[in-house]
Amino acid sequence: MKLYTFPLSGHAHRAQLMLNLLAIEHDEEFVDLAKGAHKTPDFLKLNAFGQVPVLVDGKHVIADSNAILVYLARKSVDTNWLPHDPAKEAAVQRWLSVAAGQIAFGPAAARLVTVFGAKFNTEEVIARAHSILGVIDAQLARRDWIADIDSAHPTIADVALYSYIASAPEGNVDLSGYANVNAWLRRVEALPGFVPFKKTAAGLAA
Template structure:
């Protein structure tokens, strides 16, 4: 497997983290976003949306970070990470949608302002970030991980941008369950850190 990624992309880290947690052999191919490599014809041939990450599994190309998580879990039959049970499966899908929605437009967007100079309104995206963090905090009051007693791809999908939320001036101090959950993920065998950037509250 080849994973096309960028070290400051939380979507990329999401895919890289999962491959490491399950011990899947893979080659990392860094895409130079600053140089516009993701908009070059050779990369657009892999992903017409011009986004990282992209997984190339011996010619099977999978784009979108959450799709990569699902593809790898399904291919390797990792039912602990992606349950077959209808209720648990639906719960995982719900949190994958949250990762693609409220997380992307909350803590991820707030971080895009400080790390990449994105033109979002800080007060708007930070307010969104705290709204979704409050829901996740309540969810984690009932267990160690988001869906089951052990981690699933839902936890992986949510982790990266929440872990680096302070870089976007989103304070995690009011969320003890979230902070304990982050620590549990970081203690998992195979964990790989999302590169830190000294900006926002992390400056």
């Protein structure tokens, strides 16, 4: 397998993290977003949206970080990452939608302001971040992992949420008031095969 990635992308880190948690051998190719490598004709053949990550597995080309998580989980013999039971799978999918929605428009957007100079309303995106973090903190008050499936094993929902929550302080989102979230971050980081998301000196992390 080959993963097209960019080290400061939380979306790319999700895919990298999952590959390592599953101990899947793979190559990684750096896509220089600053130089527009994601907009070249060759890359656009892989992903017409011009975004990382992209996973190439033989004849299969999978774009979108959450799609990659689903693909890798389904290829794994360990069904704990994405249960086959419809209700449990739906419980995981719910949080993939949160990763693509409230997380993307909250802590991820706040980080885009400080790290990449994105022109978002800072107060608005930080408020969104705290809103979803409050929900997640309450969810984690009664379980170790995010999905409502009564399992002692993490799922791809935890992988999908991790990167941009862990890096939220880079976007001036203070995590100190979320004890359950912080405990969950440490549990993810203790998983065999964990690889950290590259840190930047921005926001509260400066």
